[in-house]
Amino acid sequence: MQDLLLLIHRIPYPPNKGDKIRSYNLLKHLARDYRVHLATFVDDADDWQYVPTVEAMCASSHFAALNPTLARVRSLGALLKNRSLSLDYYQDAGLQRWVDQTVAAHAIKRVLVFSSAMAQYADNVPEARRVIDFCDVDSDKWRQYADKKSWPMSWLYRHEARQLLRYERKVASEYDASLFVSGPEADLFRQLAPESTARIGHFSNGVDTDYFSPEHELANPYAPGERALVFTGAMDYWPNVDAVQWFCDEVFPLLRRQDPALRFYIVGSRPAPQVQALGQLAGVTVTGTVPDVRPYIRHARVAVAPLRIARGIQNKVLEAMAMATPVVVSPQALEGIAADPGRELLLAADAQDFADAVWLLLGRDDNTMGLAARARVEHHYSWPSNLACIGERLECY
Template identity: 50%
Template sequence: MSNKEPLLFLCHRIPFPPNKGDKIRSFNILKQLAGQYDIYLAAFVDDDNDWQYERDLQPYCKEMSLLPLNPLWGKVRGLLGMLLGKPISLPYFFSSQLQQWVTAKIRSAGIKKAFVYSSAMAQYIEKATLDKRVADFVDVDSDKWRQYAEKTANPLMKLVYRWEYRTLAAYEKKITAAFDAVTLVSEDEAGFFREQLTAELAAKVDAFPNGVDGEFFNPDTCGPRPIADNYLVFTGAMDYWANVDAVLWFVEHVWPVIHKQHPALKFAIVGGNPTDKVKALARRENILVTGRVEDIRPYIKHAQLAVAPLRIARGIQNKVLEAMAMQQAVVMTSMAAEGIRLPANQQTLVTDEADLFAASCLEMLSQPDKIAALGQENREWIARHYQWQAVVEKLAAVLK
């Protein structure tokens, strides 16, 4: 019989495999907390390919409930929820079956503490009697919808995004008032959220950054070169609007300048579920769209340079931390750099102007020794400042 205290862990998406932003953070939190608690995990599976990973989570969980989530029906529920004045995210991620499981487990397992990953999952324990409720918002998700509303040219979608921004912002404040603590992914993000709160609620807000598994993201242990030619690399889930916007902007405004100077160089867009707009980029000269790959590490390691041209973002970009851990130099926008403590030399490669972004890439490509030196500095920096065990200790203290 276990002597560990039970902990309810609610997650909007199955926290495995740790191959994209939200799953990297949720899995590593789960992994670290499993050493201190008996974990009762409840999560959704929105990709049929992910059902195979249920067994990978079993070593970390006392019990779990994984339920399918159909994105199309989720959107229908979300839009219907608008008629009730709710944020779309709440009905999108609601299941009466999951609510019943959560309620039953709190009672039968004597659960007194709960950790919620993503604000939309807080709805399952709003009425629960618990000693401790902690929500990891990760980033201020409502503000991301504000950014979407500003970027889209579609009048109908602009209205939808503005609705989600306003209603989700109100819900984030409601949960902060009801819960014992709320965490975010960086001090920048926490500070931004605190500015929207009363002093009493702001005192509940804390931050702990993402980390990197330095043993996994190790340039000395990954596979062979996946692309024969020299290339720049961008990694990320390619059905995520911020990533789609990033590569479209880069290809349109930055890549032509680089391609003119380096006609043999390729640009590799590496990540699963590319949208039609992303797939269309592969028709352009020297642009590769890989789709889902088994292992992104070789693509990062063997690139001449990593780029992170994000123009919509909140929180910390794992793609930047992972590239740095893989001993890469990264040319990035200020959005991609937000919330990350960067070494001084890496800070010089942060710019939002297309011509300066291209110039930074060209300057680094002309100096391979500088790329190598900065890559080594970046890896050492990650080892000192962004290891998961150290960063999750702060969350563990909040839960206690």
């Protein structure tokens, strides 16, 4: 087996946590064919418990502690250096030393980078075959943030969008392959970095359809007879915060006028103060971290994904589809997902459309749409088949 250096910005575990699903499955796939040497950050105290599990998957590994508050303060220094804040946020001298020592000790000739901010650690191995999984076009996400914020945050986010795009283009021009989470995401980057078009590709996320299955016996977390709507995701992530705020302000009141007993559950870890405040609204419950998100998805009448800012593929949508729970999505949440609106899920562009779509699903007695969505996921979102391109990119092709 060949040695491979894998650089990931956050520890790739647990495997069912939204922002770690792709990185975990990537590590799992690579560990079958390579001796993986992993360098990653741990930015949540609860995640240290997963270190032994991840270590067991690797030939060697390095876990660097990252304090998000201190990292944000440190990253502001990038403004004076005219570089991306994201790069300084993830700077760590100890991690760089470990990478350099590991490359030398094992004569590393293959490097896979997960997320743009980790590419800085592979600058010293230009002779290796280097592949980066950007996942999303993060610079465009910052541009979208800027459009939603007022000054001075809008200025700061536009600065980050410009600087990060400059770095993304540099990395793409130097690496053997740049991969994204969907065709639309790859197409966007081809427009932004036309000089690297020939080396840009994508592979879709997958779903563990055995784990996210409606066949499991899962205790109902809702009150008897309760008609529940659910949103799932990391609730300190601003696009998710923005989505539930908009839903509670614009959509849920329309639904409650027709059914005052209807309830909306916001399920996810680390709810931001704005999200916690939504729990004071009539009919809204903010759960915080739950041991298993599947019962909330499985027993909800409808899952909603009203994102207004989104990049790549929304795992929350795929997971609800896999659980055969009917889903209503915004156009942004649907981007990159191969699904047939009207047959496998419902698409809604504004508040009234969203309310109408949810009400339509609440009035149905059968689950034809949920079952069709499940079939779609089984057919198109298998991790083994979607990850097959990685080996090809890491080797000569």
